[in-house]
Amino acid sequence: MFIPYIRSRIPWILFYLAALFLADLLIYLDSGLPVDFSAAVYFNVLLLAALVLFIVWRFRRETKFLSEIRSLEGEPLSDWEALLPVRPVGLDCVTMELLQEVSRTHRKEKAALQEDQTMEADYTAAWVHEVKAPLTAMKLILDEHRGQPAMRRLSAEWLRLHLLIDRQLYISRLPTIASDFIPETADIQSLIAPEVRDLAAWCMEKDVAVELEGEDVPVRSDVKWARFVIRQVLTNAVKYSPAGGTIRIWTGHDESGHPNIRIEDEGPGIPAHDLFRIFEKGFTGGTGRIHNAATGLGLYLADTVGARLGMGLCAVSEEGSGTAVTVVFPRENEFDRMMEIN
Template sequence: MNRELSRRQPAYGWRDFALDRLPFVAAFLVGITFVAAVILLDVHQSGTDVSSGSLLYLAILAVFTLGAWLAYDGFRKRAFYRELNAAAVRSHELDAPLVLHSASTREHQAVARLLGGLHEAYAGELARSRREQEIRRHFTMQWVHQMKTPLAVIDLLLQESALEGRPEGAPPDGRDRSIAEETERMRRGLDMMLHTARLDRFEVDLNVRQVSLRELATAVLHDYKKLCIHHSVFPKVVGDSTAETDPKWMSFVLHQLVANAIKYSKTKPGSKKLLVAIEAASGGGCTLTVRDEGIGIPPQDLPRIFDPFFTGENGRSTEESTGMGLYLAKRVCANLGHGLYAESTLGLGTEMKVTFRPGGIHRM
């Protein structure tokens, strides 16, 4: 709103120019009045006479000289004011002060030098901050990849332990199952950290194509097969459609939605359903809905579930909650040009709906 207003109104116009010089004009006129008064007083004391025409001529000459000077002053500064207005329109851009080239007075030159110095200092600080951010991002990605190696070794040791110490077909004991679950939690946490680091350079890691949403959802649910069995959650995929998206990023979004659905369904007793429904939308496009029968989201928390680090009432009762999963999913969907919305009834379950536009994703 303020930016649009600044585009309609110049930052510095002729009205501002006149108002700035109004005290000078007033002082000049007062000075002329005093001069005329002194002349009249002197004439009166000396007994001589002076014509009113001469005084009027003197006043007109003084006012004309003042007007000529103001006109000259305004026109010589016109280019600077034009550049100032252009910079104000681009005030949200980093290089806006660099358009001030036509400073005609020492005052304007000092202001232009000050703005140029501030721009240079800010640009240097921004470049330094970006370099540090890139170093942190690179370190994070490298660290995540290094931490995945021990997890793979733990999985391998669990498989070997299962083959050596348990009869064929027998279920894993409680210790091995707990280790496997905690390992999977660590893997999901590392994946979230990796995708968080990659979001800053989203366009570099983008591969868009037509994707079968049913195949994508089935693959994601397969990753949670053991967890669903353990918590009596029965997943199902209905419908099918294709959408233009990035399969890897969309898989990350579905992992967050499915993981949340299981996490907030497992505390309810008995069997629960987890439905992934895919259907074409009227007017083109399609929707993918992840519907669970979990504990639901309190109404006061629902508007904030996509905020970063917001865990809400449910999250505070769950040690696994970081408040980042849905935030990252929302950001990924926004970058892909998809919508992500939530509906929930406390105690009955939650629906997370991803909408795919008929025109495809945003072009990066």
């Protein structure tokens, strides 16, 4: 900070040195002022030393306020204004007032933005709930005529529409996931089985088989949100599975003792240059462009929600050889420790 301060004071320093040079020049040219050379040198050294001491004193005084402000880096924005140092006089007071005004303006704008987002989320949630009523009625009608081939196709389309609306409801709830969080202990296969049943109509339409095997281990998580994560991964597997293909689901523990779910499909696979981006928002890749229904949101939402639940997602794939996505749950002690921190 000292070098920038010196640079900002260069005009003043140059003015001081020019005045000192002018005084020396006048003493030298005026024969009526008999001054010894040693006395002149002593006079100049004394004034230069005074200049150095003055600069050091002013640096410490003028930058103290700035140093105290810089110490607030990393503090929560809500506490930042209250932690500003008090400077009742001088330019520091003007600077503090400007900072406080900026902080107040920012808080007002943030509050207005949060209010707009809350209204939009409430509107979306209300719209989704309204849409679910006719969807339920449609489901009852479809179930009454399940034996007709056309109705089986309509059931699959109804399911895709239901999944999209349900996902939109979860998206609207995502900002408030902390207040909607209920930790529970459940068997891992009890999280998967309902999702497989819900996707049965779609699997039947595509003639896709689902095999579930492995150890039924207990996991500690929020059941509703954990099922949402599994639903996104499983929906992705059904979407990209070829007709007559098989989705294999394995449950158990990994080498480090974490419960996990591995969902493998026989789809077209993911090129190596796309694999590391599949959890990015909106990324569809070459395979997603072939399937026009791809939105690039499913795996992104699964990864985002999973991170908030302490879950991890990873994918392994080769082009032309299918894709395997693993959902790793935290151990029970890790989950409880994470909840205590939050």
